[in-house]
Amino acid sequence: MLDWTTYRTELKGRVGDFGTAAPDALRGYVALAGGAAKTRHLDARTRELISLAVAVTTRCDGCITTHVDAAIKAGVSREEIAEALGVAIAMNAGAALVYSARTLDCFEQMTTPVPAAAAE
Template sequence: MLDWNDYRKELVGRIGDLGKLTPQTLTGYKTLSGAGAQTGHLEGKTRELIALAVAVTTRCDGCIAVHVDAALKLGASREEIAEALGVAVALNAGAAMVYSARVLDAVAAHPSAAAG
């Protein structure tokens, strides 16, 4: 398995390198990623749980490393994290169902479908 703590440290360093090469990209990312916190509608822990669910659905190891750290620092429990991950699993299954319906629609629309 991945050493998540080392990976997170290396990743942050590499992102820092990117920021030196293209500072406006990093500034824009920081602005975008911090925008939700400005409204105050969701507490930080809730935002981090959402981030973990999205990290799973987008398959982003870097997001997992960073947001696990943040979620735990904000007091998220293993059980809360597991529940958020359950939402991600269900959403992925739901998306597969939706896209399965799209495949069947494409099959039905195909010219050879009328003949068969």
């Protein structure tokens, strides 16, 4: 099992190393991440629940450990996180369903002969 606290600490060091190598890229990321919270239309708890759902769907371990920490600090419960992750699971299943239909549509288009008049 992953030691999430150690991983988060080590990740911060690696991100710092990246910031030394590419400071403009890191500044851009920090501005982007901070800009999402500036409107304050969503509270910190809601932002962290969304962040965790996205972290799971994008398979980002660094995002998971960072946003679990922030969610705990914002007072989010384990049950709230589980519910948000349930929504993420359903959304991924929905996306797979939609893309399954698109795949069959692609197959149909690619296997249906084009009439000679339409091909010209």
